Amino acid sequence: MHLNILLAVMAVIAASAQEVPAMAVIAASAQEVPAAACETSCGNVSITYPFGSGEGCYYSSDFLVTCNRSSGEPIPFFGPSSGNVVISDMSTNTSEMEIMGLVAYDCYNISGPAERNQPWLSLRDFRISSKNKFVAIGCDTYAYFSGRIGNDSGIGSGCVAMCGENSVVINGSCSGVGCCEVAVPEGMNYREVFLNSFNNHSTILDLNPCSYGFFVAQGKFNFSATNLHDFKSDRMPMLLDWAIGNLTCDKAKDMENFLCKGNSVCDQSYTGPGYRCRCLEGYEGNPYVAGNCTNINECERGNHDCEDDDKCVDIEGSFRCTCPKGYSGDGTKDGTGCRADESTVIKIVAGVSTSKALSFDGPEEERSLAMYFLNSLKLGRLFNVLDERLQLDDVPSEIMQVSRVAERCLRVNGDERPSMKEVAIELQGILASMVRKHPWVQSSPNEDEDGYLLKELSNNNFESINGVHASNVSSSTFDSMSKQTMLPIPSGR
Template sequence: MTKSSWHVDIRALITLPQAKTAKITTMHLKILIAIATIAVLGSANAQDYPNCRSSCGNVNITFPFGSGKGCYHSSDFLVTCNKSSGEPIPYFRESNIVISNMSTSKSEMQISPIVSHDCYNESGRVESDQRILTLRDFRISSKNKFVAIGCDTNARFRGRRGNDSDIFTGCISSCGRNSTITNGSCSGVGCCEVAVPEGMNVYDISLGSFNNHENITDFNPCSYAFFVEEGKFNFSMTDIAHFESERMPMLLDWAIGNLTCNQAKGMGNFLCRGNSTCDQDYGGPGYRCRCREGYEGNPYVVDAAGCKDIDECDLRNHDCEHDAHCVNIPGNYTCTCREGYSGDGRKAGTGCTADESTVIKIGLGISVSAIILLIFVTWLYLILQKRKLMMLREKFFKQNGGIMLQQRISGDRGSRDQARVFTIDELKKATNNFDDTRIIGKGGYGTVYKGVLSDNRIVAIKKSMLPDQTETQIEQFINEVLILSQINHRNVVKLIGCFLETEVPLLVYEFIPNGTLSDHIHNVKGKSSAFTWDIRLRIATETAEALSYLHSSASVPIIHRDVKPMNILLDENYVAKVADFGASKLIPIDQIELATIVQGTLGYLDPEYLQTNQLTDKSDVYSFGVVLVELLTGKKALSFDRPEAERNLAIYFLYSLKEGRLLQVLDEHLQLNDIPSEIIQVSRLAERCLRVKGDERPTMKEVAIELQGILASMIQKHPWVESSPNENEGEYLLKGLTNDDEYTNGGSISIVSSSTFDSMSKHTILPIASGR
């Protein structure tokens, strides 16, 4: 008796006439209950029986699939669990087709049937295995491909949809002599593939060979054909000679029976019950169940494994607004607004709208909170900015050598007068925030601004050139501060103060209004005629006195290392002020010379220092000698605009002395018809200062004393007379020096020649310029 017949019989018993029911005996009632129980069991979950397996190997078994008597819906859903090989293997029905996976939500099952093959040797066909599969509730999924492998292969399959006529399709694979076999390509060379028609429940694979593989038996003895899930097979050339896969995965679609949803609902064994419903989108044959919206699980059972309510609130799979409370209900959820709000609480709905009283409270709370927050943020911002400024100033102080400067000052025991430390606001006010119109000069190590302090003092403020200073530049900057701090001489520019807590360090000097010596003897037209010899001699004397003081009278001897007209400033009375000590060196008292990297300006560099790197006080003497020559001639120390023989002024001047042509090289603005004895004496002093060997040069103290004497002599006899009282000395310089003079060696000039200068120009030497 079938389950349906049981159902009919039960209904017939229930609808007996009332008169007859009175005669129903106790036995009749027992039979009725038993039949009803069997009918209910027939429509219940088959896996409720104790002998039903829930898994086999790695595959979960869920109804309508089952393993064991009474555990499955129909014979097509039978799973045979084979334990003979150790690890349990699930098979489709009672076949040798392995089940890889099964899904009740997608109504799919993945199986792995044996690959069909057809093999040959030299005698002909030796083995052939061509598969047939007949299904009822299952269909071959159109997600599969039919694939054939071989070089002499004719593969096809015959399929059927229910009672429709047979469907034939297939493909041919060959390997011609000039054919190219490509990995991953099933285009007909070594491998071919064809799409699978939808809805087939029967298939029959057949393989054939056009030439019995007789021409290529060594290369391709077999042909293979199989259904495979799309994307699960990637062809390789090695598959032609030896295809290693015995099974290939393919997909089957399934449904329950052959009735539609509406037809099956009237039957007693309809499986879509409880929280599941029949899938109206499925077009058949048969029907499929799916869980109702808001539920998940197995739609074919009604127990704990069936469709269970999804807690959207717990999974946060809802669209309640952030201030609404999510409440889970069977199959759905609701959103509840908090007190003082109304609406459905959903983002896609009306949301939660504040009541009027709530709006006022919220507005007031937000305003007060915003004011408090603004005050707090402002206070915090000011604190952080102040802290940031302090840290930034500390950083710049260290970056600009403040610590090094402190260490050197403490090392010198504070014997010097301390310079004033300015604030950045004072210096900005003094220079109109460092306006470009206040720039009065630019040098190799910075820009100089004219400023007016709060006490109306006019100053020169030097701003370092580069913010990313190297260790050498910081050392030079600190050097200048240290040297100027300990010097107190009327002919040395005075350092008033400094500021180190900005990105670029600043130095504040006394303002020297009349420019540089270079401006007066080279650059400014119309000034040179008023720049008389007595002014030039006094400037030379004052410069020599300043250098003599640095060499001999300072607590630690100082070598300027960049003596040139650009670094000699003039005040309104043409009083000389030696400036720019960035390249200067402090020389320990017990040392005569100091090994350093060559530094200075071309044209003024001591040739001995250039060759030996040994810096001595005589290096300043040589540079001063070039300055004397510039005062005498009015020409620049180095100029490539002049003829080659005249490019280096020192060489050209000495050569002119030797040839007795002093008058021809003197500055025409001096307006001399003959040479005064003072000029002859200064020229002879310049020659001695320019000697190649430092030992043969006078000291700066000797130079200063000699210039003081010349200046005093000129003042005593002022105004000048046309004839010089020292006729012999004048005649000596006019007629030229003999080959036995001190600055010659074996009849040839031993100072730096023009060719030597050309080689000097190849050295990388930083020029030092005061910029003031």
């Protein structure tokens, strides 16, 4: 007896032990949002969470998408299979869904009214976007819509479209001749369209037997005079706004099923009902899926304001602009850019100066290389800082140009100093001028080759050489010219 009881207890324990893992698997699957096996598209429409077309794929029944394949081409419908709202596009970034709304029509023949359609649309948690407009087409037409915003059902507006056999109907114009339009208020969750005629279209039956009325997304309809007699569309694209639930950000953030997590935040600019998520600045992806908002590399895409692409450094969620060694600033096009430090300019000045400028035996104002150079340039005595071994009768124009660039770089006010790019462009121009005057170029019997060389100089991109930009001049030409002008600079000690 005791043995039977013991065996029964052991059997229960064993059975319980086998069920625990199964329960754990079920719980884990329920936490996957969305499930890995969920459909990601239906026809040409991408289905992204919180929307989904299968169990465990959508946030709530409000976001159910039914993919109908009965007609061959898959067609996504909003809501259960019994619904007739066709989805043409959806976006998690703008929290909008584009649907194909039914067109209302009111047609007549010689006997009078022939056929009409008076569609209505009722939404529970979604709203008709104010990015739509209400349009009516006809020559004997007054059209209006009634709507509801929350509990207020007294919403409505409309317009009148008239024309005759001799009226000038302008394509693209909906100002009242053959076509009219009005704005749509924000927040409607219900709308119904009504069409009426003044004279049963009897006076313009051959030109326009029917009136039409519909909601359409702005920019998705362009009126044509042919629409008066032959308007073939029975549906038009219109936008719906959507949000999660009916709680605001502040109230929803403490809920267990709150969706704005990771690099996703709740959009405080949206006032409800419900809440919306968006990726943080510098991130992109689906803000309703945890971990899906990933870093944007602005440097690779060129979405930055750095002076040069190679000075852009990507950082998590943003980027920063840098300056090469010897330059300072924010590195941006609209900011301070990159301006040469005084130490960098002294190196440029030293390239055309001698031991005189480096001597510390002179007056106080001449002991600083920069000050000595500026004084000499100001007094027109640039010869004082040029090496006597250059054996020059006059200061070459290229040296004067470089000296003027250096003078601007030495200005105390940083805003008056040229940017790194400006210095590089000016030095490139001076270098190109020197190449034109080089004896190899002047004595060349082949003018085409000379032109090609100069063209190559002007077309080359900039690259960094010891922190200062210069053109991609042929290394043999550049080295040869450098060797002809290079002189040792004695120590100033």
